[in-house]
Amino acid sequence: MAPVQVTGTVLTIRQVDAYHAMTVVAPGIAERFKAGHFTAVAVGGAETSMLLRRCLSIHDVKPDYGGTVELVFSVQGRGTAWLADRRVRDSLDLVGPLGRPFPLPRDPVHCLLVGSGYGSAPLFPLADALQARGCRVDFILGAPSADRVFGALRARRMGETTTLTTDDGSLGMRGSVTDMLPHVIADSQADVVYACAPMAVLRSVAAVAARHGIPAMVSVEEAMACGIGVCMSCVLPVVGDDGITRLVRSCVDGPVFRGERVRFDDVGTIPFDALGAPGGRLAEAGP
Ligand SMILES: Cc1cc2nc3c(=O)[nH]c(=O)nc-3n(C[C@H](O)[C@H](O)[C@H](O)COP(=O)(O)OP(=O)(O)OC[C@H]3O[C@@H](n4cnc5c(N)ncnc54)[C@H](O)[C@@H]3O)c2cc1C
Ligand code: FES
Secondary structure (H helix, E strand, O other), rough: OOEEEEEEEEEEEEEEEOOEEEEEOOOHHHHHOOOEEEEEEOOOOOOOOOOOOOEEEEHHHHHHHHHHEEEEEOOHHHHHHEEEEEEOOEEEEEEEEEEEEOOOOOOOOOOEEEEEEEHHHHHHHHHHHHOOOOOOOOOOOOOOOOOOOHHHHHHHHHHOOOEEEEOOOOOOOOHHHHHHHHHHHHOOOOOEEEEEEEEEHHHHHHHHHHOOOOEEEEEEEOOOOOOOOOOOOEEHHHOOOOOEEEEEEEEOOEEEEEEEEOOOHOOOOOOOOOOOOOOOOHHHHHO
16 A cells, blocks of 8 residues: 555653654554554654654554554654654654565564664564464564663563673673574574664674575665655665666665665665666666
8 A cells, every 4th residue: 555644643752761652643554554664754843944754663553543653763863853852642744654564474484583772663563463474583682772772571572582682781691683693593493584773783684694594684774865765865785686786765665675685885885786887787788
């Protein structure tokens, strides 16, 4: 179903450790949602100079009031600071659900879900969907410090096992989620890894999964200006089924990709061998 633009009403907003969790009544988005979708939120109000929407993963949807969506965010700059100042009954302009959701396995396989910081938020509806298919779900969640590990309790309730990591050792094992990845892949006999985290972490997740011979589905976070495929601000080099690298838009072709297909080393560049690169494949092909 195509995304919709909705004027939602803020139902709740609360602080959860280092994050703000906001529930918005937005029936059109909730009914179309699948795990991995995100929404683009207008910030700043009618008179604002902040023209660009801010993209946030959808953490959860509920049937209440015809359909609510829950967002989890940390304050980074002006846009998210404005969002954090919203109060119950304020209106919010949302477009969604956007992007391609996480693909689900056909068979009841073992799935390892890896989240870093607020990247853990979209993994919970994914875990629900996987468990509904009979999949085993294990979690590794991490962050720089304990207050930035999102969803530890829920993961402990849902997961067969839950491994927590923090850079400063304030919760779980000291280190990053990728430090624990080889052990947990082995212990859980994972068939597939799903991850949502900063790019550097996704790169390591994809590499470790590849070394273990299992696929990794990674949800990337590239800076997005429009979120709907128009502006090309979010492109990254991805290898297609035909072996050819293309610059694809992470907002509409992603944000979920097969990890081994993303050329992490070349993100932010136009690789010389990418289709359409200056002096590259299109140039060779001639006019
Ligand atoms: C698909 C996707 C899902 C996301 N999910 C979440 C989430 O669930 N929770 C959360 O806290 N954050 C999430 N982010 C990051 C979030 O979009 C940025 O933190 C936010 O846009 C920052 O806006 P700002 O005005 O506060 O900061 P500023 O730094 O002032 O933003 C200025 C501009 O840069 C862009 N920008 C800045 N940082 C980022 C970033 N890290 N990623 C993308 N664009 C950025 C903004 O959209 C804006 O156009 C997600 C980003 C993407 C692309
Ligand atoms: S954010 Fe504009 S094309 Fe992807």
